[in-house]
Amino acid sequence: MDFLKHSRYVPMNRRRRIYEGKGKILYEGPEPGTLIQHFKDDATAFNNKKHAIVDGKGVLNNRISEFVFTHLNEIGIPTHFIRRMNMREQLIREVEVIPIEVVVRNVAAGSIATRLGLDEGTQLPRSIIEFYYKNDELGDPMVAEEHITAFGWATPQELDDMMALAIRVNDFLCGLFLGVGIRLVDFKIECGRLFEGDMMRIVVADEISPDSCRLWDIETNEKMDKDRFRRDLGGMLEAYQEVAKRLGILNENDRPTANGPTLVQ
Structure with missing residues (x-):
């Protein structure tokens, strides 16, 4: 290229x-x-x-x-x-975008804290992967692997590839942000099918930024992501600048x- x-x-x-x-x-x-x-x-x-x-x-x-x-x-x-x-x-x-958001959670925050009655900031026993169907009219509902394969949004093999990518991205991002004093609470990725001749592979698409990650300062737990906008905390641009x-x-x-x-x- x-x-x-x-x-x-x-x-x-x-x-x-x-x-x-x-x-x-x-x-x-x-x-x-x-x-x-x-x-x-x-x-x-x-x-x-x-x-x-x-x-x-x-x-x-x-x-x-x-x-x-x-x-x-x-x-x-x-x-x-x-x-x-x-x-x-x-x-x-x-790429041909797969209509699924793959969310990786390391710390309880946002919807998982609300759904399961967890205190925000609780370290999860292990990283948890969740799937959400990309549909604004339906409010991007949470779905199970069974839904994804049954409705043909992705094949079982594609789903395995997406999960493997999400885990590898999580490992990299956790280390990257930890090195600059930021805790990776959770993030979402989107994946797509990249066609190269007769070959097809699943790749990470969309973006990875403070819009798609929850990032907290390790020392203060100050939010450095889109939650500043969601929760009317102010200072959104300054937080993104600090990450950069x-x-x-x-x-x-x-x-x-x-x-x-x-x-x-």
Whole structure:
């Protein structure tokens, strides 16, 4: 894919839009089998019931996700990521997205604490994998392996591959964040089918950023993720900046600045 480094850049407004989600837009890529993933500043929660624009969030998520995916590629975990193109965009491989969110939980927080009556912050006996069906109208309901295979969302082998990827990503992320004083509470990944000739393999897709992870400061348990927006804690952009700073990917002079969230009606 080295030839992609020399592909001609086409301005965003002249590209064909393939898909728009809550936080990202996918555009047609410069070569067959590629897409451009554009990170928006939109912050959403509760299936878009809560929505704001946070200036600079997309830039930070792009940089953090690039950092994580680059390292995953380097250690042999297959992903859709090729390279970052600019402050807001990445060049990615086109994949057939499996409509399942794979959530890995290390510490009780969010819905598992509510469902099972656990105190938030309780260390789980072991990492727990959960599956959620990607459907905004239904509120992304939790599903079992039996549902996934029965309804044909993924085959048993694909499900095994997704779980194996999730465990490997968890091992890497736990070590990465622990090294910079951050506790990886939980995270979600999405996976896709990458077709290469007659071959197909399951790869990690979407993004890995403070939008898709719960990250707590090890010393203070200060939340450094999207819960700052969900729970009206404030300081969302500053928290994302701190994550980027600790990972060594943000200099003082290129930090996005903003006046704070702008609520969207």
